[in-house]
Amino acid sequence: xxxxxxxLKETPSQTAGPYVHIGCTPNFCGIPGVYSQDLGAAMVxxxxxxxxxxxxxxxxxxxxTVLRDAMVEIWQADAKGHYPxxxxxxxxxxxxxxxxxxxxxxxxxxxxxxDMDTGAFRFDTIRPGPVPHRxxxxxxxxxxxxxxxxxxNLGLHTRMYFPDEAKANxxxxxxxxIEDADRAATLLAGSEGDGVYRFDIRLQGDGETIxxxx
Amino acid sequence: MSGYIPRDRAWHPVPLSPEYKTSVTRAPRFAPLAFDTxxxxxxxxxxxxxxxxxxxxxxxxxxxxxxxxALGPRIIVHGRLLDQSGRPVPDALIEVWxxxxxxxxxHKTEGYLAPLDPNFxxxxxxxTDAEGRYRFRTIRPGPYPWPxxxxxxxxxxxxxxxxxxxxxxxLITQMYFEGDPMVPLCPIVRTISDPAAVAQLVAPLDxxxxxxxxxxxxxxxxxxxxxxxxxxxxxxxxx
Numbered sequence: 107x108x109x110x111x112x113x114l115k116e117t118p119s120q121t122a123g124p125y126v127h128i129g130c131t132p133n134f135c136g137i138p139g140v141y142s143q144d145l146g147a148a149m150v151x152x153x154x155x156x157x158x159x160x161x162x163x164x165x166x167x168x169x170x171t172v173l174r175d176a177m178v179e180i181w182q183a184d185a186k187g188h189y190p191x192x193x194x195x196x197x198x199x200x201x202x203x204x205x206x207x208x209x210x211x212x213x214x215x216x217x218x219x220x221d222m223d224t225g226a227f228r229f230d231t232i233r234p235g236p237v238p239h240r241x242x243x244x245x246x247x248x249x250x251x252x253x254x255x256x257x258x259n260l261g262l263h264t265r266m267y268f269p270d271e272a273k274a275n276x277x278x279x280x281x282x283x284i285e286d287a288d289r290a291a292t293l294l295a296g297s298e299g300d301g302v303y304r305f306d307i308r309l310q311g312d313g314e315t316i317x318x319x320x
Numbered sequence: 321m322s323g324y325i326p327r328d329r330a331w332h333p334v335p336l337s338p339e340y341k342t343s344v345t346r347a348p349r350f351a352p353l354a355f356d357t358x359x360x361x362x363x364x365x366x367x368x369x370x371x372x373x374x375x376x377x378x379x380x381x382x383x384x385x386x387x388x389x390a391l392g393p394r395i396i397v398h399g400r401l402l403d404q405s406g407r408p409v410p411d412a413l414i415e416v417w418x419x420x421x422x423x424x425x426x427h428k429t430e431g432y433l434a435p436l437d438p439n440f441x442x443x444x445x446x447x448t449d450a451e452g453r454y455r456f457r458t459i460r461p462g463p464y465p466w467p468x469x470x471x472x473x474x475x476x477x478x479x480x481x482x483x484x485x486x487x488x489x490x491l492i493t494q495m496y497f498e499g500d501p502m503v504p505l506c507p508i509v510r511t512i513s514d515p516a517a518v519a520q521l522v523a524p525l526d527x528x529x530x531x532x533x534x535x536x537x538x539x540x541x542x543x544x545x546x547x548x549x550x551x552x553x554x555x556x557x558x559x
Contacts, residue, residue, distance in 0.1 A: 113325060113404040113405060113546055114402065114403075114404045114405070114406055114543045114546075115328065115331055115404070115516075115517070115520065115543065116327065116328065116331065116332075116404060116491075116543050116544065116545050117491065117493055117520055117521070117542045117543045117544070118331055118332050118333065118493065118512050118517045118518075118520060118521060119332050119333060119491060119492060119493050120333065120479075120492070120493045120494040120508060120509075120511075120512075120521065121333075121340075121343075121492075121494075121508060121511075122479070122481075122492045123479060123494075124427070124429060125417060125425045125427045125429075125430070125442075125479075126417070126479070126481075126492070127427070128417040128425060128426060128427055128441075128442050128443050129415045129416055129417025129442075129443050129444075129445075129479055129481055130415055130417075130481055132441065132443045135427055135428070136426070136427075136428060137383065137426055137441045137442070137443060139383070140373075140376070140382050140383055140441050140443055141373065141376070141443075141445075142373075145367070145371070145413075146365075167345040167346050168344075168345035168346070169345055171345070173346075175429070179490070181360070181363075181364060181365065181487045182360075183359075183360070189359060189360075189363035190363075190365075190366075213365060214363075214365060215364075215365035222428075222429075237358070237359050237360060238359065239358060239359075240356075240358065240359075245358065245360070248360065250360050250361065250487055252487070252490055254492050255346065256342050256346075257340070257342030257343045257344075257345070257346035257347070258335075258343070258346055258347075259332070259333035259334065259335055259337070259340075259343060259347075259511050260327075260329075260332045260333060260335065261490060261491070261492055262348070262352075263352075263361075263487075263488075265360075280355060280358070283355065284353070289350075309345075309346050309347070309348055310345060310346065310347060310348055310349055311349075314348055314349060314350055315348075316350070316353055317348050317350075317352045317353070318352055318353050318354075318355070319326065319327065319329075319351075319352035319353060319354040319355075320324070320355065320357050320361045320488050
């Protein structure tokens with residue numbers, strides 16, 4: 107007989123399936139009226155501080171096929187590199203004392219189902235600031251990305267970095283750990299100008315995105 | 321060392337299971353890159369109780385016409401949200417979705433011939449209380465066939481999307497019902513290899529929580545990732 111385990115086991119994951127929209131974005135999939143709006147659709151309001159950016163992209167499977175049934179969530183720091191503390195809805199948090207140092211007009215969190223026809227996702231947000239690393243120094247501005255879909259049995263974490271932050275990226279304690287430079291490039295967004303960045307995610311095959319065991 | 325306890329990937333489903341055909345082209349080939357969690361994973365979105373409408377946790381009524389209710393066996397699903405240290409996770413958003421009593425989803429890509437229920441939308445949400453408890457009311461969903469193998473059926477199940485306090489804890493899973501003989505036949509369930517892990521997804525009937533002449537009850541406790549001890553020592557002063 108062994109000892110009693112120190113920790114409970116985490117509840118195992120199961121795929122989000124093809125109908126994840128019903129639970130997470132019901133207005134998007136033709137179930138209006140239950141919730142006034144889909145959560146995560148708006149990350150900023152008029153008073154959010156920081157340069158506006160737009161992130162666009164798609165999710166591709168092994169054969170290159172674009173997923174039209176995926177859901178992508180992002181999580182990021184505000185323009186000064188602070189993460190919001192609760193509450194975090196852009197329209198109701200008028201109480202800076204509950205938000206720590208973070209911008210009370212920024213949720214930090216976005217959710218977007220991929221388009222049912224084109225597979226595209228899009229987030230209108232702000233450029234995050236650099237975030238302190240526990241071991242010292244700063245992490246380059248980045249956005250945490252989480253992908254779920256039919257056929258993905260455990261949600262996939264990755265990070266998006268900015269192509270125009272070469273110096274900060276070179277000093278980033280996480281990026282600098284990646285040995286294969288070709289693969290590290292999968293974490294860099296492409297710039298399309300005017301604050302628009304493209305972050306295409308490849309689940310499998312050529313240019314497979316680096317996913318994180320976090 | 322600090323941060324969140326790494327996920328036990330032998331407890332979770334395998335990414336690629338030939339029996340679950342869609343996973344074959346959607347599972348990464350490379351191993352995920354391991355590193356200690358940082359502030360970016362140890363923080364996460366929070367939702368105030370004020371986002372909830374009165375009927376958000378009542379799937380029997382939240383899509384129904386006035387005076388109507390969804391068809392099917394009325395049930396209450398409740399439980400506690402804990403982390404791996406056994407501590408309750410309060411104020412966490414839980415979203416659920418499911419098929420109707422006939423096994424039909426309200427979705428445009430759904431092809432099963434069972435009828436829609438005009439009074440059932442299939443979505444609900446709630447936020448855990450100070451002790452990590454949650455509950456919602458719904459109808460028991462039906463099983464349904466799905467295009468995978470030539471004759472595959474999903475056991476009755478409810479999908480759960482769960483937020484903790486950290487993005488590292490983000491979890492989507494499915495709850496099954498005690499005594500359902502279809503659970504061990506399902507290719508999606510079978511992506512989990514350890515029977516004890518499957519058992520963690522099966523909610524027992526809970527007659528103590530049933531409401532006489534109204535609803536049966538099932539209990540489904542959920543465990544999110546926990547932090548290594550030093551994380552909480554750090555957070556006390558650092559955050």
